[in-house]
Amino acid sequence: MGGVTSFCSRLEGVREGEEALTSAVRAKAAPRTGVDWFLLLMRVVLFSVIIFGFFAFVWQQFDSNNPLARQINPDATGLKSDQVKGLFVTGLSQGAMYGLIALGYSMVYGVLGFINFAHGEVFMLGAFSGFITSTKLDQAGYWEGNAFIPSVLIAVLVALVVSTSAAVIMERVAYRPLRGSPRLIPLITSIGVSFFIQNTVIVLFDPGSKSYPRPPDWMTDQYSILSFDIEGTKIAVLIVAALSMAGLWWFVERTKTGKAMRAVAEDREIASLMGIDVNKTIVTTFAVGGAMAGIAGILWGLLFRSVTATTGFLPGIKAFTAAVVGGVGNLGGAMAGGVSLGSAEALAPLVLLEPLGINGASQLRDAVAFTLLILVLLVKPTGLFGEKLSADDRA
Amino acid sequence: MSDLISNDMTEDGSNELVDRGAFDLDWNRVGRMGALAALAMWFVSLSGMPVDLDSRAIIDPDLSLGYLALVVIPVIFGWLVGNEVVLEGMAATKRGPRDVVAGAAVGLLSGLATAILLVLINNFDIRDPLVNWSPDLLSLLTFGRSNAFGIFVWLLLSAVLGVAGASLRLLAPRIRRAIIVVLVSVLSMSIFQAVIDDLFGAIDPLIDLLYAKTGGLTRQGAIVIAVVSGGLSLTGRGRIKAARDDYAAKTGPERTRQTAIMLAITTVLLIVLPFFTGKIINELLANVGIFLLLALGLNIVVGLAGILDLGYVAFFAVGGYTTAVLTAARPGESWPDWLPHTPWIVALLITIVIAAMVGLFIGAPVIRMRGDYLAIVTLGFGEIIRILFLSDWLNGFFGGAQGIINIPAAEFGFIGEVSGVSPRSVFYLVLVFAAIAIYASWRLERSRLGRAWMAIREDESVAEAMGINTVNAKLMAFVVGAVLASFAGAIFSAKVGSIFPSSFLILISIIILVVVIVGGMGNILGVIVGAVVLIGILGGPRQPGLLTEFSEYKLLIYGALLIWMMLQRPEGLVPNVRRSRELHQEEFLQDAWLKGEVDHDDGTPGDGVDPDGGTEVAPA
Amino acid sequence: MSERILDINKLSVTFGGLHALRDLDFHVDEGEIVGVIGPNGAGKTTFFNMISGMVAPTSGEILFEGKSLLGLDPNQVTARGIARTFQNVRLFANMTIAENVMVAQHCRTKQGVWGSLFNTRAFRQEEREIREHAEKVLGFFGTRLIGYRLEQPASVLSYANRRRLEIARAMATKSRLLLLDEPVAGMNPMESAELTGLIGKLRSEWGFTIVMIEHDMNVVRDVSDRVVCLDHGETLAQGSFEEVSSNPDVIEAYLGRPLEKKTT
CATH class of the missing domain: 3.40.50.300 (P-loop containing nucleotide triphosphate hydrolases)
Incomplete structure (x- = not known):
């Protein structure tokens, strides 16, 4: 395996060169065409919304009779700092889940260079299998008291098995035959896979919304940590997400298989010449991504306690957004992107938009998430923390 | 195009044939196929399809759509197990009893799976998560009799069907084709019952002969159709092919004339058709037309320019909402009173302008992105637009979740008006716009802009180096697509009379994408076929198709279809020659190389073409 | 000089x-x-x-x-x-040989959506000129890129002919x-x-x-x-x-x- 390590480090140098190349290619002078001017205008407008919104928010903290907001919306009220903290914690825990899902997008994009649109469904399958396990356990009386923790572990185990095998089967059936075909073909296929899985769950388990059984009280109680009041489930979500992230980091950076994954991400062909079993590595990538999504699925179930066949769609797209925000192929970036996205979409509507006099701003949460995606791609297309892709995938 | 995909045995006899014993099989493969067939049986049974679709008869007492969904599985896998990749010049296995054995084995395995399922349902109850684990399914699987009877019948029937599927390969291609034609004709005559009822309702004896009172073909009807279609297939096949080749070979004015005649006949038929069909069918035709318009627009964006726009529904929504806001008496309370509500046709013109502007607005930021990022970002835009229409913030303009209601009919002076009350009028309106869209696609494909789009699809950076302003060309594709979608939106709002944000889910984008892909990307005829077949038979997201019973399963089928198309026929059912070459590039080149069709270097000795400059230049 | x-x-x-x-x-x-x-x-x-x-x-x-x-x-x-x-x-491997050269004249021509939709005289004139120029450029390489070849996709060409077609495409940009x-x-x-x-x-x-x-x-x-x-x-x-x-x-x-x- 020493060969692979030195080979990877050798590639690092090449990669820096490539990055500089693309940045040099992308370096453009001042706007020249109409499109450039329009994009500049768009950036200016988006940044002014952020700046003015924040300004109006700060103003509201001091003077509840904020004329800026009153101009447009006479009912605008300032947000208390407690509320902000609450929103932040909610955003953080939701963002942690986005981050966990985003890891799968990021790894698959890094290795195969395509967006696995169906990854959101892998997450949904995790949440759904968690629902089935937890209701069964609840019926048997194991979803409370001392049995709760072992029961959750069983549910996690089931979700891991279901999500991992879903991801692996997906790769085998739908994506492996398409390696090397034009870029958009696997993407379109993955849309089909996503559609198929969603509707499979609908026809097999009926389309209604399913509720997780109620967790014991100590899970839903509020705990005060560093002047933040945090619900028990949210603490659990944050802890589990951090642990999974650490585990993944260890796996990718410290194990042989992880090194093989990185090598395949750099250059599939050369990696196979170095004696790495590319197929196996790709399967592992899908499996690990699926496992992360499965964990996220259970966490989702514990936090929101409701799951439907379409649960995977929006979190899936947002997790992709998180991956892009953090820089595709960059695992730390994916987590950071998830957390930023989660807190941004929780805070921005009420902190930035409400003070500007937009009523019902919290309905615009999803719109905020997608706007963030557009903003990041406009301002820094390689993500906040830099992409890690092979030269081919950047093209 | 079928010769591009060499998954079938070569039939030109160029391969050496090896005879192998009846049991000299690749048992691994048989086992795999049998397992897949078994899985498929379970999946279909537990999806609830057999029970739900049992009410729809295909041939009155004998076969319902529900049973058909099950019995087709052994046939398909029996056929598939005989699939063999045959390379040019390699020895192939001779067809024979071997295939029958394999088919029987696969069929038997699927039958076994059904029998096991039957026993399991009888003894365990896991109806809690699996809603279709029901007594209904059990009684369907046992044919309403005892369990032992059910087990026996499924084992026997599946084995027989597996053999039937496998033995299709043993038949001469002519006969095989005839059998497939017969099956497809019987099935489609049954599916199209509503249409045929409307068209020939006057000829009572014919309808009585063909169809049972309770729906589905009668036995004698099925036999008549089978005999007629089989006979036609055996005798007429060659003629159709000859006529097509003849048409393809023609050039110049004669071809133009023939095309014009065909177009004229189609037009007349389409104009006359709605007078004979009833309200339900006309409604269906109108829906097909609206989706066709959308698909034609997306075809320009995806098929020609190669931009995967998943937020395409946004333009449909913008078209619908703009028209609604402009024509409805009171769209939302914040809407200024001084704004006149305009007649539909004026609203349409404004809609076009606004859709084009939204096209530019969405297009500008995404146009420089990588193709796959673009797909997700446009999807994001699609959601943003729907969320904005839904939001309280813009409630005063667009009515939020309550939408806009009381949208008046589209008035066309003395010609009449178009509204949902009269689906026929909607159909005519759609027909006009579909004709415009088809004409526009056809013209653009053969123009400077169309060539630029294709070049961008092929290789964007080279296209730019060859002097094409890729940003402008791609924006133009966005705008043209947006305008076509806005037509559909404008007609939709006049037709339905009310619109809600929930009419414009991302789902619609994906269904339109399936239509374009199933028909054939970049191919106008393919898109038309795709829209008619998919929307007509299965139905749109909310709109029922001919198989109304399918409504619960159509999205599942769309998903499966999308995967299958991408894996097996990315060029679509009606392929565009160039597009399919692109998608099967390697196979194509390989085949051509094997057949010696690739152009050889002209300078090589033995090649007839003499390089004209070759002798003038003194070799160095 | x-x-x-x-x-x-x-x-x-x-x-x-x-x-x-x-x-x-x-x-x-x-x-x-x-x-x-x-x-x-x-x-x-x-x-x-x-x-x-x-x-x-x-x-x-x-x-x-x-x-x-x-x-x-x-x-x-x-x-x-x-x-x-x-x-x-x-x-552009899946475009015909003629189209490969015609598309290269993009920046020297200007007809847009309107011209092609209404098939105006200016549009037809321009298309004719584009086509003529394309054939003239291809004719520079003798007979091997013209005639029946015009409507064949570029992907069927031999390596040498692909190089020639690429030069033709560059020439066509005027x-x-x-x-x-x-x-x-x-x-x-x-x-x-x-x-x-x-x-x-x-x-x-x-x-x-x-x-x-x-x-x-x-x-x-x-x-x-x-x-x-x-x-x-x-x-x-x-x-x-x-x-x-x-x-x-x-x-x-x-x-x-x-x-x-x-x-x-």
Whole structure:
């Protein structure tokens, strides 16, 4: 395996060169065409919304009779700092889940260079299998008291098995035959896979919304940590997400298989010449991504306690957004992107938009998430923390 | 195009044939196929399809759509197990009893799976998560009799069907084709019952002969159709092919004339058709037309320019909402009173302008992105637009979740008006716009802009180096697509009379994408076929198709279809020659190389073409 | 002295610490054929990418007909009058041969959506002209790209014919300056000799000025007025073929230093 390590480090140098190349290619002078001017205008407008919104928010903290907001919306009220903290914690825990899902997008994009649109469904399958396990356990009386923790572990185990095998089967059936075909073909296929899985769950388990059984009280109680009041489930979500992230980091950076994954991400062909079993590595990538999504699925179930066949769609797209925000192929970036996205979409509507006099701003949460995606791609297309892709995938 | 995909045995006899014993099989493969067939049986049974679709008869007492969904599985896998990749010049296995054995084995395995399922349902109850684990399914699987009877019948029937599927390969291609034609004709005559009822309702004896009172073909009807279609297939096949080749070979004015005649006949038929069909069918035709318009627009964006726009529904929504806001008496309370509500046709013109502007607005930021990022970002835009229409913030303009209601009919002076009350009028309106869209696609494909789009699809950076302003060309594709979608939106709002944000889910984008892909990307005829077949038979997201019973399963089928198309026929059912070459590039080149069709270097000795400059230049 | 068509001063580009080009000075006069040679990795293709606007230089200046090309997009550079071919032939493989050449006239034509929708007279006129020009350009290579071939996809062409079609596509842009990246690579001696003659004709009959990257020294010798040798992103030598080919630095760049020198 020493060969692979030195080979990877050798590639690092090449990669820096490539990055500089693309940045040099992308370096453009001042706007020249109409499109450039329009994009500049768009950036200016988006940044002014952020700046003015924040300004109006700060103003509201001091003077509840904020004329800026009153101009447009006479009912605008300032947000208390407690509320902000609450929103932040909610955003953080939701963002942690986005981050966990985003890891799968990021790894698959890094290795195969395509967006696995169906990854959101892998997450949904995790949440759904968690629902089935937890209701069964609840019926048997194991979803409370001392049995709760072992029961959750069983549910996690089931979700891991279901999500991992879903991801692996997906790769085998739908994506492996398409390696090397034009870029958009696997993407379109993955849309089909996503559609198929969603509707499979609908026809097999009926389309209604399913509720997780109620967790014991100590899970839903509020705990005060560093002047933040945090619900028990949210603490659990944050802890589990951090642990999974650490585990993944260890796996990718410290194990042989992880090194093989990185090598395949750099250059599939050369990696196979170095004696790495590319197929196996790709399967592992899908499996690990699926496992992360499965964990996220259970966490989702514990936090929101409701799951439907379409649960995977929006979190899936947002997790992709998180991956892009953090820089595709960059695992730390994916987590950071998830957390930023989660807190941004929780805070921005009420902190930035409400003070500007937009009523019902919290309905615009999803719109905020997608706007963030557009903003990041406009301002820094390689993500906040830099992409890690092979030269081919950047093209 | 079928010769591009060499998954079938070569039939030109160029391969050496090896005879192998009846049991000299690749048992691994048989086992795999049998397992897949078994899985498929379970999946279909537990999806609830057999029970739900049992009410729809295909041939009155004998076969319902529900049973058909099950019995087709052994046939398909029996056929598939005989699939063999045959390379040019390699020895192939001779067809024979071997295939029958394999088919029987696969069929038997699927039958076994059904029998096991039957026993399991009888003894365990896991109806809690699996809603279709029901007594209904059990009684369907046992044919309403005892369990032992059910087990026996499924084992026997599946084995027989597996053999039937496998033995299709043993038949001469002519006969095989005839059998497939017969099956497809019987099935489609049954599916199209509503249409045929409307068209020939006057000829009572014919309808009585063909169809049972309770729906589905009668036995004698099925036999008549089978005999007629089989006979036609055996005798007429060659003629159709000859006529097509003849048409393809023609050039110049004669071809133009023939095309014009065909177009004229189609037009007349389409104009006359709605007078004979009833309200339900006309409604269906109108829906097909609206989706066709959308698909034609997306075809320009995806098929020609190669931009995967998943937020395409946004333009449909913008078209619908703009028209609604402009024509409805009171769209939302914040809407200024001084704004006149305009007649539909004026609203349409404004809609076009606004859709084009939204096209530019969405297009500008995404146009420089990588193709796959673009797909997700446009999807994001699609959601943003729907969320904005839904939001309280813009409630005063667009009515939020309550939408806009009381949208008046589209008035066309003395010609009449178009509204949902009269689906026929909607159909005519759609027909006009579909004709415009088809004409526009056809013209653009053969123009400077169309060539630029294709070049961008092929290789964007080279296209730019060859002097094409890729940003402008791609924006133009966005705008043209947006305008076509806005037509559909404008007609939709006049037709339905009310619109809600929930009419414009991302789902619609994906269904339109399936239509374009199933028909054939970049191919106008393919898109038309795709829209008619998919929307007509299965139905749109909310709109029922001919198989109304399918409504619960159509999205599942769309998903499966999308995967299958991408894996097996990315060029679509009606392929565009160039597009399919692109998608099967390697196979194509390989085949051509094997057949010696690739152009050889002209300078090589033995090649007839003499390089004209070759002798003038003194070799160095 | 004829007019100076392309003038490059102190052009540099750096890829993350790697100097692909360093303070390069280069010029082309109207009607010249300049051969660019140099060992692999000398920065020749980067040099072309930079002229054609695909890579932005870190510093320096590119003047075409006296006006700077810096900051222009590749399509704007082509519109100014510089067209190029690619080292690894990059045709639009699924478009027909005629279309490949027709699409290259994009920046010289202007009919848009309206013209094509209403099939206006101007549109038909322009389409006819595009088609005629395409056939004329393809006819330059004899009979092998015209006739029945016009409607065949470019993917069926042989390697040599693909190279020819690429040159035709560059010619069709109606540029003044052609940048040919290894035009005869992969051709057999007869074909490359023929193409050498045609490159000469490109200047004498069509009036193109040509800059050509080429490894085949016979071709470079036969057709170039002036030869520039690049190595490690710098100009090693320039002048007539004889001067450059006898320059010891050039020989060293290609063949390496003699063994005894290396050991000392």
